[in-house]
Amino acid sequence: MEQPQYGFWLPPNISTHGAEIDSLISTLHWFMAILFIGWGIYLIYCLIRFRARPGHEADVSGNTHFLIPKYIEIAIVIFEAGLLIFFAAPIWAKVKKNFPNEAESIVVKVTSEQFAWTIHYPGRDGKFGQLKTELIDGTNPVGLDREDPNGKDDILSPNILNIPVNKPVIVQLTAKDVIHSFSLPVMRVKQDAIPGMTIPLWFQATQTGKFEIACAQLCGVGHTQMRGFFNVMSQEEYDTWFNEEEKSLLGDAESATQPSGENQ
Amino acid sequence: MSALIPYIDEPHPVTGVTNAKLGIWLFLASEVMLFGALFSTLIIMRSSATDWPAHGSDVLNVPLATLNTVFLIASSVTIVLSWAALKMKDLKKFKLNMGLTILLSFGFLVIKYIEYSSKFHHEHFPSTSTFYAVYFTLTGLHGLHVVGGIIANSYLLGPGSKMWFTEPERFTGRIECAGLYWHFVDLVWIFLFPALYLL
Amino acid sequence: MSNDTHNHSHSHSHGGAHALPFWRKYIFSTDHKTIGLQYGITAIFFLLFGFGLMLLMRWQLAYPKQAIPLIGKLFTEDGVLSPELYNQFGAMHGTIMVFLGVVPLAVGAFGNYLVPLQVGAQDMAFPKLNMLSYWAYFCGGVVMLGSFFSPNGAAASGWTSYPPLAVVADNGQSLWLIGMVFLITSSLLGSVNTIVTAIQLRVKGLSFMRWPIFVWAQVTTAFLLLLAFPPLEAAGVLQLMDRIAGTSFFLPSGLVVSGEALKVSGGGNPILWQHLFWFLAHPEVYVLILPAVGIVGEIIAVNTKKPLYGYKTLVYSLVFLGFMSFIVWAHHMFMTGMGVTMSTFFQATTMIISVPSVIILTTYLLTLWGASITYTVPMLFATAFLPMFAIGGLTGLPLGLTASDIHLHDTYYVIGHFHYVVAPGTLFALMAGVYFWYPKITGRFMSDTLGKIHFWLSVIAINGVFMPMFFMGMAGVSRRLYDQTIYAHGAAAQPLNVIMSVSAWILAVAQLPFLYNMATSWKTGKKVDSNNPWGGTTLEWAASSPPPHENFPTPVEVYRAPYEYSPNKKLLPQFVQEA
Secondary structure (H helix, E strand, O other): OOOOOOOOOOOOOOEOOHHHHHHHHHHHHHHHHHHHHHHHHHHHHHHHHOEOOOOOOOOOOOOOOOOHHHHHHHHHHHHHHHHHHHHHHHHHHHHHHOOOOHHHOEEEEEEEEOOEEEEEEOOOOOOOOOEOHHHOEOOEOOOEOOOOHHHOOOEEEEOEEEEEOOOEEEEEEEEOOOOEEEEEHHHOEEEEEOOOOOEEEEEEEOOOEEEEEEEOOOOOOOHHHOOEEEEEEOHHHHHHHHHHHHHHHHOOOOOOOOOOOOOO | OHHHOOOOOOOOOOOOOOHHHHHHHHHHHHHHHHHHHHHHHHHHHHHHOOOOOOOHHHHOOHHHHHHHHHHHHHHHHHHHHHHHHHHOOOHHHHHHHHHHHHHHHHHHHHHHHHHHHHHHHOOOOOOOOHHHHHHHHHHHHHHHHHHHHHHHHHHHHOHHHHHHHHOHHHHHHHHHHHHHHHHHHHHHHHHHHHHHHHO | OOOOOOOOOOOOOOOOOOOOOHHHHHHOOOOHHHHHHHHHHHHHHHHHHHHHHHHHHHHHHHOOOOOOOOOHHHOOOOOOOOHHHHHHHHHHHHHHHHHHHHHHHHHHHHHHHHHHHHOOOOOOOOHHHHHHHHHHHHHHHHHHHHHHHOOOOEOOOOOOOOOOHHHHOOOEHHHHHHHHHHHHHHHHHHHHHHHHHHHHOOOOOOOHHHOOHHHHHHHHHHHHHHHHHHHHHHHHHHHHHHHHOOOOOOOOOOOEEOOEEOOOOOOOOHHHHHHHHHHHHHHHHHHHHHHHHHHHHHHHHHHHOOOOOOHHHHHHHHHHHHHHHHHOHHHHOHHHOOOHHHHHHHHHHHHHHHHHHHHHHHHHHHHOOOOOEOOOHHHHHHHHHHHHHHHHHHOHHHHHOHHHHHHHOOEHHHHHHHHHHHHHHHHHHHHHHHHHHHHHHHOEOOOHHHHHHHHHHHHHHHHHHHHHHHHHHHOOOEOOOOOHHHOHHHHHHHHHHHHHHHHHHHHHHHHHHHHHHHHHHHHHOOEOOOOOOOOOOOHHHHOOOOOOOOOOOOOOOOOOOOOEEOOOOOEEOOOOOOO
């Protein structure tokens, strides 16, 4: 897998909804640049042409009425309204509402805490095991009940989110202690993780690679350390990883490899 | 030196109020925002709570609170009477009614003390549940405002009343402002009482 | 109206009728001018302190895990700024700059000193309340600074103090909350004073539409403070209750902190804090900018030698801006799980609020057309304000639309955005105001040469500090990171940190001529030769420099709107009768 190229501008976009977000950001910045340069040229012109010098007097009549700025302002308002109605709102609605079918997606729970991410896969049965606070400890940060039949095959992955490429992923996001924020810069994904709430989000990766999870909300002294690993793999690689995990959890007999492409 | 600043005794021709009166109305506007935020907190805590009492009367003492309501409303009446007495140039009556106002306010605080100590005795503290957290905080802040009013009114009844002999209009204006503040404190209770005790 | 009263002290002249003892005259003064200066000096101290905190943080940012040279050992054993200290410095930098620095300077100092003068009054409506406001601010400042001495140090949960972090944090957060109660009280009392003074004590002839722009800005600001602060005061009390009385206003059920279930009742809501906080904090940012807009207006009017373009439009825009500022707050909360309806409402109001901001900027730009511009030091800063504020305002757009905010929220882009508005925006305007009104306050000019050095060094350095932040935010680097090189995308942007830190240290050096200039010019600066050395039209220029205790020994009257000139280009101050 290749190392992504990061720099001083937008990171690589490997998200199905990234292109729209990037084009909105791009359009906005062109708009901002045009306004700023336009104002800037006017400002510099005035600062030079209307500087105080012998023989030059200010126009105090108060009779000049500028119509151009009025039209520019109206144009700005219409442009902003257009951006909001035709770009920003639809993208947001898509991200917030158009969730993919759970049966066709990878569904995971991501639980954030000071200072780590626990990614919880439901395992081959597609069902999450029960979570109990009293079972929480160092190796079981979410309190997964392994006695629960649904929980036997659940995978708990500390700080590593592995997903297959070109498949939708649904994340059920929460926090154990304080507010964190789940950020995948290359996916143009960001969602606050709020204790007491489970907030769903979805995304789909278009390329493979090794990327990062970042925490985007101050969560204490270790905020800077909450780097997670976000690995997008081919379907085969993902299945291999998944089956190995299941094997080590369930033993050889029960984890006989099943055809890939199902809802794991 | 009050000579430097106009509209202390007489109202401004355009606004129709003295400086102090405009000032107290502005202050009360900010107080509305303060208690508004707390009432919003009550609503939000209530709507997401799992163990909120079905009725306030299940856990709170409605008869005592009703008595408190009577005390406060009566004290609002007496403070108006104290202001009216000054308008009628009757200092004695002013002192009587202001004294009654303060007495009734103390009555309110005594009942609050009875309520709080009963709650503490039964191991109900602000930390017990969000209901009690809201109850103690809302009534507690209101109670602090009652204390503030008692301090201000006591000053105006006592050493502050000397101003009646040198600047009677200004003093009357002060009593009017104190009355406005006091009515506000009363009004907050009129909302608090049903919101916590009756609903 | 000019006279040559020689004033030997820089803040007072007393005929001798009532010579007050030192502590009544300078410490517990009720004179708005003295109080304004008290606010000003205290605020400048806090601005320098808050700036200092950031200068230390910028070493860690540029050279992670390296010991700070010379003074590092004062803070930690090995001289390396620890993550704990970094977070404390970060939270206190924001808090101090906003609440102890900029607002007290913009509102407490400039507002207090100038509003009574500009409306022709002898003092604020409630002089004793004014004094109380200053001392409440001072006490709040002491409590805030005192929080550094708590076990485990000062508050460290950002100036935003989000629970549950701020509630469970075992540090000086409680003192932060108590300090805020003092500061909010100070602001509330101060705003009552400003509004009553401007409305009730204005002299004959000064109708509302003849108020200087500075007064309109201060009165609008006062309404924002009056109505927006109380919810934060309430929230502060609630958070204090959570911290010390074990309540759960902001703590949901089931919290597990450091492996232990938290023994609280639960049932609370962390988002409630955010709503209450931002309900204040959004209007608060307009509190930060409006006085600056007022100051820039006065300076542009004087240095363009012509009327301010579009006075009425300006006034309506200022008031509309104030009103709108109350209904945009949740644009700070787009990432909290907000749905489509609520976010559309707040995006719409946020787009709408950009309109009056653009109008204000445009009217100032249009005033330059046909002007005769004198490049005094105040005018240099006021002119620089315009494009800097434009950058700050424009970069708010991608943040105000949810879809683009997904990528930019809580990154360095946000830090760049708001610092452009407050630092080369408001702070430049406040500096312009210092240079501009110094002669009125002291009777002497500040040094022009030192002022120009201050300006040019500052404007270049400050852009070096904040412009790279937009790039770093685009690259996805989160805010409030102790060491971003832990991330690959952070490490790639790390060179920008070196540029920013070096620029910040140059910016610090650039303030030295300014501080020296302020501290010495009242004794050695060039004396003014009249009451109105700049040729202003507003009422403060009718008073002597400095004004006596009662401001106007001979009462003034207003005959016209501000910023007017006669047809034969003669300056027509508001207080001069002739036609």
